[in-house]
Each structure stands twice: as structure tokens, then as C-alpha cells.
Amino acid sequence: MYSTIFVMRLLCALLVFAFGSFAMTPLESRLDHQMKMWQKRLSLEDWTLSIRLVRQSEIDPQSWGMAEWDPLAKTGTISVLDPRDYNLHGGELKLDMECTIVHELVHIQVSPLDARDEGVREEVVNKLMAALMHRACPN
Numbered sequence: 376m377y378s379t380i381f382v383m384r385l386l387c388a389l390l391v392f393a394f395g396s397f398a399m400t401p402l403e404s405r406l407d408h409q410m411k412m413w414q415k416r417l418s419l420e421d422w423t424l425s426i427r428l429v430r431q432s433e434i435d436p437q438s439w440g441m442a443e444w445d446p447l448a449k450t451g452t453i454s455v456l457d458p459r460d461y462n463l464h465g466g467e468l469k470l471d472m473e474c475t476i477v478h479e480l481v482h483i484q485v486s487p488l489d490a491r492d493e494g495v496r497e498e499v500v501n502k503l504m505a506a507l508m509h510r511a512c513p514n
């Protein structure tokens with residue numbers, strides 16, 4: 376009897392662990408929701424995109440996000456800097472994370488017209504991001 380309870384508990388713990396590793400944190404699900412909303416607004420609904428939090432060491436220094444995509448499969452991943460490495464807090468952090476999502480989605484949107492020069496690409500993407508956000512982004 377005792378051992379059955381123990382086994383049950385162990386199974387429960389394993390299940391919680393297994394599902395927990397797939398489930399999104401509240402922050403990730405908020406960002407995922409925001410990304411889907413902006414995908415709709417930018418008519419990128421036919422893309423299958425996922426969002427993930429990354430540490431600064433995983434992306435370029437001085438950057439707050441990154442996007443990788445496959446234009447033929449219309450799939451991709453948007454990486455957003457983990458709040459632990461962000462230079463902002465509270466409302467400014469929330470707003471800037473949304474700016475990052477919009478910035479990366481605009482990269483995907485304009486990719487068929489991509490300029491060779493990275494500086495030119497960034498300028499166009501930032502102008503469109505600012506127009507979409509209706510306000511200045513903290514970073």
C-alpha cells in the first residue's frame with residue numbers, strides 16, 4: 376500500500392516535470408499572444424512562428440532580439456532577450472519586448488526586399504516598427 380502511494384507520487388512528479396517542460400511560462404505565453412496579434416496585423420498569419428526567450432550570450436551583444444526563418448516553409452523563430460539580461464524594468468521592459476517582437480516580424484515582412492547592407496536594413500525595419508508602435512521604443 377505504502378509503496379503504491381510512493382509510486383503514484385513519483386509518477387505525478389514525473390508527469391508534472393514532463394508537462395512543465397513543454398508548457399510556456401506566463402511571460403512566454405504573453406509574448407506568444409502578442410506575436411500572434413502582430414502577425415495578424417502584418418498579414419503574416421500564414422507563417423508558423425514560435426517565440427523563445429534567450430540570454431544575451433545567445434544573441435549579438437547590444438541587441439534585444441533575433442529572428443531566424445525559412446521563407447519557403449514559412450516557419451521561423453523569434454528570440455527575445457530574457458528580462459534577466461534586459462536594461463529595462465516594468466512598463467518600459469514590457470513595451471520594449473513588444474517593440475522587439477514587432478522589429479523581428481518586420482524583418483520577416485521585408486525580407487523579400489532585403490538590402491545587402493545591414494545598417495540600411497536596420498534603419499528601414501526600425502522606421503516601420505516605430506510607425507506601427509505609434510510611439511518611441513525605449514531602446
Ligand SMILES: [Zn+2]
Nearest residue numbers: 478482497500
Ligand atoms: Zn534588426
